[in-house]
Amino acid sequence: MHNTGPAANCPMARSTEWQTALTVLQEVAPAFFPAGAHVVTVLVEYPPGDLGAPPHRHPGPAFGYVLEGEMLFELEGLPERVIRAGEAFWEPGGDVIHYQEANNRYDIPVRFTLTMLCGPGAPIFAQVSDSEIDERRNRRARRSS
Structure with missing residues (x-):
């Protein structure tokens, strides 16, 4: 196999682009990690106007990034908000209810990644x-609509 990229012209050359290639999208300090946790990363895709998953919870912290579209996002105790393509989000997991992850648009799909820390067998x-x-209705933030 022949290397046809930039390094083929000068095998000892080193790029300095790595020094500015990294952009921190979010930094959080999760409250806990499940004992013996493993990591799962999924891609979620909802069609235009889709309501997304029903209210649910995850066993541990979850970290996400919207790739395309807009997501209407709501966690227990926090007001609903719109997360757009290029924005990161997270949820603490555990006992916290995740009420919404709906597609906020009726004209385009929403696509996002979600990386979750999960306990064994959970x-x-x-x-x-x-x-x-x-x-738990008293724990839900007042709805905007």
């Missing part, structure tokens, strides 16, 4: 029952 996604949502 599902990456646990749906929350309507009765639990009702029991």
Whole structure:
């Protein structure tokens, strides 16, 4: 196999682009990591106007990045907000309910990655029952609409 890239012309040359190639998108200090955690990264894609996953929780912290479109995002205790392509987000996981990850647009899809820390054998996604949502309604932030 022949190298046809820039290094083929000068094998000892070194780039300095790496010094400015990194951009920090988010930095957080999660409250906990599940014992024996492993990491799972998924790609999520919802069509235009899709409501996304039902209310759920993750066993540990989750870190995401919107690749395309806009996501309507809502975690328990925080107001809903729109996260646009090129923006990062995170959620603490554990007992916190993730109410929304809907496509905020009716004309384009939304695509995002999500990297989750999960305990051994724990599902990456646990749906929350309507009765639990009702029991915890006082923990949900006031809705904008």
